[in-house]
Amino acid sequence: MGATKTEHFTDKQNEIATIAKALGHPARIAILEYLTKVNECICGDIVNELPLAQPTVSQHLKELKNAGLIKGSIEGSAICYCIEEKTIEKLQDYFAHISINLEQKNNCC
Amino acid sequence: MGATKTEHFTDKQNEIATIAKALGHPARIAILEYLTKVNECICGDIVNELPLAQPTVSQHLKELKNAGLIKGSIEGSAICYCIEEKTIEKLQDYFAHISINLEQKNNCC
DNA sequence: ATAACTTATCGTAATATTGCAATAACAAAA
DNA sequence: TTTTGTTATTGCAATATTACGATAAGTTAT
Numbered sequence: 001m002g003a004t005k006t007e008h009f010t011d012k013q014n015e016i017a018t019i020a021k022a023l024g025h026p027a028r029i030a031i032l033e034y035l036t037k038v039n040e041c042i043c044g045d046i047v048n049e050l051p052l053a054q055p056t057v058s059q060h061l062k063e064l065k066n067a068g069l070i071k072g073s074i075e076g077s078a079i080c081y082c083i084e085e086k087t088i089e090k091l092q093d094y095f096a097h098i099s100i101n102l103e104q105k106n107n108c109c
Numbered sequence: 110m111g112a113t114k115t116e117h118f119t120d121k122q123n124e125i126a127t128i129a130k131a132l133g134h135p136a137r138i139a140i141l142e143y144l145t146k147v148n149e150c151i152c153g154d155i156v157n158e159l160p161l162a163q164p165t166v167s168q169h170l171k172e173l174k175n176a177g178l179i180k181g182s183i184e185g186s187a188i189c190y191c192i193e194e195k196t197i198e199k200l201q202d203y204f205a206h207i208s209i210n211l212e213q214k215n216n217c218c
Numbered sequence: 219a220t221a222a223c224t225t226a227t228c229g230t231a232a233t234a235t236t237g238c239a240a241t242a243a244c245a246a247a248a
Numbered sequence: 249t250t251t252t253g254t255t256a257t258t259g260c261a262a263t264a265t266t267a268c269g270a271t272a273a274g275t276t277a278t
Contacts, residue, residue: 112236112237113235113236113237114236114237151224151225152224152225152226153223153224153225163224163225163226164225164226164227164228166225167225167226167227168226168227170225171226185224186222186223186224186225187223187224187225188224188225
């Protein structure tokens with residue numbers, strides 16, 4: 001016991017959960033916000049920006065990349081990272097869908 | 110080591126991360142989607158809906174509630190749960206803001 | 219009061235995450 | 249080739265999460 005029962009949920013549910021999980025850490029939110037501000041940057045810029053060691057930042061970048069929230073392209077000896085817009089749009093659509101379904105409904109709370 | 114360095118990030122960053130973290134599990138996504146569909150329900154309904162034991166569901170509901178994603182009101186001997194729309198809107202606004210800032214920008218990737 | 223119903227909490231085992239020092243891996247420059 | 253610059257990986261300790269049986273705690277019905 002202890003492991004998430006991924007197989008009991010739909011692919012879509014697992015996908016949204018994976019993306020949300022990647023955003024479930026303030027350092028990764030900070031990275032996303034920094035990338036939003038500067039549009040693109042290399043890992044070292046983020047290391048300078050955040051109060052975390054380089055291996056830790058690298059690990060956070062890896063998780064954001066695995067979740068499809070950012071992408072990186074090799075730029076000489078460095079790697080240029082930027083936000084994957086499609087995934088942000090996917091989240092927007094997801095929450096918009098919930099909002100629309102909640103409108104004009106009364107409930108107990 | 111091992112604990113998240115919450116104090117190094119802004120309140121807003123921690124808030125978004127906390128909400129995202131609560132959504133970072135397929136069971137909690139499934140609960141949110143079920144609540145979207147039925148508008149309101151009691152814990153027992155979710156236990157019947159999901160392949161998880163009652164204490165596990167109760168724990169997931171607690172996390173969603175702590176993150177401000179759902180609210181519950183006592184209804185006789187049961188508790189009626191429903192979605193906190195404001196928090197969903199907060200997420201929508203957050204991702205919309207990122208999207209708008211990314212538009213009309215070219216980058217390396 | 220007691221039984222039935224509903225949800226929360228406790229305790230615990232299994233698993234996952236976080237953070238970083240040390241180090242590897244790789245490209246570009248000297 | 250050696251050095252420099254950049255990022256990824258490994259290994260490990262600390263902490264957090266997940267799941268559930270057992271049980272407590274509350275309300276309603278009998």
